[in-house]
Amino acid sequence: MRPGGDFVKLLKLENVSVKYKTREGWVLAAEDVNISMEKQETLGIVGESGCGKSTLGNAILGILPRETIVDGKIFFNGEDIISLPRKKFRMIRGKDISMIFQDPMTSLNPVMKLKHHFIETILTHKDVSKEEALNMAEKALTDVGINADRLNDYPFQLSGGMRQRVMIALALVLNPKLVIADEPTTSLDVIVQAQILNILKGLQKEYNMGMILITHDLGVVAEVADNIGVMYGGHLVEYSTKMNIYKDPKHPYTKALLESIPNTDINDRELTFIEGYPPDLMSVPEGCRFSDRCPKVMDICKSSTPPDIFIEENRLVKCWLYKEGSAQSANDN
């Protein structure tokens, strides 16, 4: 560990870019992302489909396809995990950093009993007997509100909400320091979603872990996150505390996105939306990725990509309207 001990951030991304190789050429799914989080923090990453949010999560966990190029540095507890040898990374993945995927049906093996999922995960990382592993599995399952008898069931015998709870139990059974939840409630109904979010929040406190919540749902992050990063077209366009993002958004995209979600205010019947469509990452616009849909577009936006501008400490806006250290936008009156 670096000098400074506990003051080291749990996770720090420095200029992380991810490129995929496809048949039609390279796709820049994430570009120059800088973000960090503290221990026990919940970081929400929001954006629409194809904005690079899942790519970022997968890059941290090192589970991108082989032909992918990841540039930059990812520090986990002060250690650059991108440069770690594969074998050493495998010791971290699943144990210190774990993941909750979106679709619990495809993430659980249909021909494996639940207990074997747990035993496999535990024995890969821990030198314990099968009985001890089973005891750990029972505790993890009870923690998410499922009767330990269900360990002998197969995934298809459970409802969608229960399967997602099993996924959570599996991700947390080794007491990770960081859990990455990629759209953990997207395929679930609202009532089940509320149940799952409650469980996640409760367990996060109990287990003292950090959590990255990747989602397109601004309602979900409003409930759970401490800090929020907004992504658009592979760029992290804004990062700040939850209150700042919702109450005083700076980036035109964040503003437009917040206005375009259907709210439940009965007096507000006006539909607002962003013209156009999110960019196709195969052919992104020059300069700022949002420039072709932005209501405040300027000439410079179309020619060069805005830098990460810190208008305050820990408050980033990637937009030409802002200047370092000033929360006032250039064309605000």
Add this chain to the structure above:
Amino acid sequence: MQTIIKARDLTKHFPVKEPLLKKLLTKERKYVHAVNGIDFDIMENQTLGLVGESGSGKTTTGRLCLRLLDATRGEVSYFGKNIFELEKESLRKLRKEIQIIFQDPLAALNPYMKVGEAVRHPLDIHKIGTPKQRYEKVLEMLTKVNLEPAEDFYSRYPRELSGGQRQRIVIARALITEPKFVVADEAVAMLDVSVRSQLLELMIQLKKEMNLTYLFITHDLATTKYICDKIAVMYLGNIVETGSFEEIYTNPMHPYTKALISAVPEADPEKQKEKIIPGGEVPNPIDLPEGCPFHPRCSEAKEICKREFPDTIKVSDTRNVSCHLYKNA
């Protein structure tokens, strides 16, 4: 105002597939009780929102209204005619007037068919107009859904388009025969938030221009506010409550509606609310609970709820609730 769709005691039970031997040995057949005797009316030029969780029977209800499925019991009448009694030829004619917008535009469009051909297809089937008139009609429709230049979009394939554009094509195809009644089954659910509101706005605008009546099926209560005149909440194949968005949202009466509304996440950290989360899981629609279908999860359940199915109580002209907690005014 005329009633365009009237459903009475509408019921659909799907037989459960069982092995042959079991079928031969046992007399008793099992059924999935998807829709259980629901009543509703849709007035001309109005939009009824059907809200519920997955498995509540809302999609089945939508398909019954178009006779894409036959009902087990009950009727749906379109301008007073029971659509389940129509002969083949008159049903074919009716299909022009009732249409559906599907949820997943990629699944609803043939990948080998050009956009223009897909939109023209209903005209070909119903033999409306000459080829030239059809072509022009397609261009007009593409322009209406804001896919411009229309000639350009005509010869493109669905895979070349974004999700929002594809859904515009599905809408164009549904509306090209100038229907009166359209079922929109989770029409905007698959789209990104920034695009979802665009499509919602388009549907509202087309409704005005073309005098449409919608049955708007959704799991997302918040979107109904913009487009629906009336909302019906479904749970396990029953309509538990009906009313306007305002009524349902500010003063939910049925315990299930209360839970559903409290569970909707608010995109505002200052507006977080107390959640009422019902215990347990949605029961299996094969073996429905006796009495009120919600009673095993209901915190306000009484003795009577376990025995008797609640009657529908008329609270006001616009408002119905089906729960033992309430009595007829």
